[in-house]
Amino acid sequence: MKKLSTRIVSLALLTSMSVTLFAGCGSNGGTDADSSKSASSSGAAKSGPAVELTVEVFDRATPGYKADDNFQIKWIQENFGKPNNINVKFVPVLRQQEVEKLNVLMASNQAPDISFTYNDGIIYNYVKSGGLTDLGDLLTKNASNLTKYLGQTLLDYGKFDGKQLAVPAKRVIEGCFSAYIRKDWLDAVGMSVPTTTDEWYQVMKAFKEKDPGKLGDKNYPFSTFVDPNNINWTTSMLLESFKQPISEEQRMTLPNWVIPGFKDGMKFLNKLYNEGILNPQFALDKDGKQYEKDVSQGRIGFMIHNYDFPIRVTPGLLSELKKQVPGADMVPCDPFTNSDGKHPKMKYNPNGLYIIVPKVSKHAEEAVKYLEWQSKPEVIKFLQNGIKGDQYTDEVDGIPANFIQNDQLSDDKKANFTDLALIVNGKEFGDPAKNIQAASFGYPGFEDTFKKAYDISLTDANYIPHFDTVIEAQAKYQKALSDKEAEIFVKSITCKPADFDKTYDKLVAEYMKSGGQEIVDEKLAALKKK
Template identity: 30%
Template sequence: MKNNQKRKRLQPLLLVLTALLLVLSACSSGGSDGEGNNAPANGNGNGNTAAEGTNANADADKPELKRLSVWQGEDYNTYPVAALLEEKTGYPVKYDMLPQDKWQEKLNLLLGSGEPYDAVTIYADKALYSDFAQKGALVDLMPLIEEYGPNIQAALTPEMMEAVKVNDKLYAIPDAVTYKVNSSILIRTDWLEQVGLEKPTTLEELTAALQAFKEQDPGGNGNKNVPLTIHGNQPMLENIVGAFGMPNAWNEVDGELLPRILDPSYADYVTYVSDLYEQGLLDSEFVANKDATAKEKFSSGQAGAIIVHWADIPALAETLAQTHPDAAFEFIGALTGPSGEAGFSANSGFDRLTFIPKSSNHPEEAIKWINATLEEETFKSLAIGEEGTHYKVEDGAYVPIQPIFTDERNLANNYMSGVTEHYPQYWQARVRKNPVMYEAFSFLNNEQPEEIQITNVLGLSPFMPTYSKNNQQLETMVGDYTIKLIAGAESLDGLEEFRAKYNAAGGEASVNEVNEWYANR
């Protein structure tokens, strides 16, 4: 009886002690983040572990990050990859995107206003990026990567880091290019058949084809017929500019690199394209055309040819199939110019750059998040999805399962901040997701002779302060001038005067700096 009463008196005390031990055990097993949320003991100081990429619940109190990225046709926030990355990394992210046209201007405005983006991904405009870095607008990433980014370090080769560094500091995480040739002239082959012509192989044959499109009206458009359409931010026309020996922004002339405006062939190129315009063979509205406007003219059956990236093929093909079910089209191979030259610009270096602005509210968390996205299984799931659901493996190649691959991974590359060493293999599935697109890609990258794929040697060049400071302004200056020449608003009689202005604005100094590197590389 006494023992029973004693046990009854001890029970409340035991309950209190048990509760206290549970609390102490929870604290010692990982500590608290300061707001009552427990975190694993082997974290990095913020409740994150090396396996965080596969544990969405590692830290329920991670801040919402804000990311700005390149334009895409769907809302970043509702596309399936956004939810996948939040699940895998535990970080909620609010996505904004740049406009399709004149995105550099919008980016300048946003960064100039101090918009607090935690990560910004742009096309690999190294001159624009280095300008931001020199102006003190970006965070030096190397200390953060060394502390929080082992996966990022593994993804960057020494050559990549040297090519991206500005004044010996790393301000961006690059995505290496995975293919060489981007674009060419896409032409309606059913129109060619109607006018009795083969696919052009020379500039002379291209002119003849466009003249036939105008005069014989194979599309049935009457006076609304457009032989070749482009948009107003397209002064250097892929393939055509290569036929004048200027496939890249800078090309070798007598052993040194020269920008197109100083190239002896520049005047010949402008003369040819402006002649197309005067004859009505180039879209009379091209100056006002947006990228989407030009594509609509082609996909609606109004235009017989357009200059586009091979990745644009699926959307164009889908719309054209609805408007003109019997339509057929193909890319034109490298055209030979009057001096026997031909060439496509061959990519080297980087496709995208991701940086963290100084205005970021969470630079350390942004690096941790990027590092988590590069955890191999997370990155693979981001890039191509899950085996058996989004892709299958056939003869060692990743093959997409449709339509779910396109529905849920078509835009996956826009969510990447750096790529792992296996991405070139994963990427096979991306390019195979549409047979028409793969055919176009393969034609430009696998079927064109290697000698006409002219490598852009500046793609992996180191930071050059004068070139980087001046290049964006100079490129805009030359682009605007070239458009005016083609449209007849300026005359080539003033070319030497413009070249003098170009050199005075930093062109001469840039040429000297670039060629000092080129001679000693």
């Protein structure tokens, strides 16, 4: 067998599951209003009836902001649509429902000409069903700047069986996970920020026994929630630290549930649950909304999530916590250590979104031209930052700074700096240091916290494997196995300690019989062909 592929995908923490990843949020950046003069496509406007190009956009339910009608979209129409005789129509999809909605749109042949997802599982499904346009020739013909900007290595993440069936967005920020701990609770129990798993456990016991927040039965030293698209998301760093060393072949093929050591991590979560350290109500929270409420109202002492999640402007957990509980604070930490003393965790791979054109689209060429236009630096800057004086007030070393938050802007100036610059995920200024600095400006008042959390997110972090051949069994069993994973997660954590082994083993055996083993076998066969 030839050397195994080490190319990777960022769309899941666990090899065994497809996860809808949370794109990094935050409100940063800016550009001058006159940038529209240089952002237009070259040449005079074309004559004849205008072509309608439909483009998906995430609707993040920002109050007062219309995802399909705002100053950014009008700017796009003026600078790309009008010169090319194209009407660009945006199709909003709720962020929390993007997988389900896109599946419905694709099945009914109504998906936008430019669609996208972070989820590799559904991409495999679309590839398998022949539902995607091969963009290879169109990129060669119409997108020289785009292909140069992304580079061939990154473009290869969108290739399946030699066909360019997706355009991967460039991910600027690769960090994914960090943990946060209540600093005021640590001070109250006379303990320091933990740096090892054992230290963390002692802190959690102290949080439970001493109840520094005086919360009684609402005192949750540690919490998680149950989302089938994101199983283990909020326990990820802990579980990764329990994994034992495995071969590259095992790493490429095995689901986490059967990787040596992972069961021990789940048993530790069972122990935490039965000792009252883990929130006893976690299984009732299917979308994380109660989790967010508990954090912001001061009930949770420790959390694992996206490295920036508590300090994002929306939902603003740490800001709200400080308002709700005087003197409260959460600080980034990295407590979980493996047998080698390292702090393993997963990180995003170099590509972000999979941008796709459905096979039924009649406007694939226009779609590629739109992506090519988006590769202009002035376009990226405007879409990611807005206008100086409207969305931000200053620039530091050419980086927009001091942003005005959406809740302080009139509706006609509210912006979405995350989702409209499709070809790049994260602030792009052409230099890693500037990119981090620019990203930090999106967290006003928490710039230093952002940098510390981001450093943690990259510490001992690894990618997960990527197959450029569709694993048909993975596409076939995705939904059933996602539901089974939720069942394993909840039942093995909440059962009595004496019943853990039989509960876990029985459920994992069912998982493997329900398609898990077929996925392993197909992956092994794919590796042997390389």
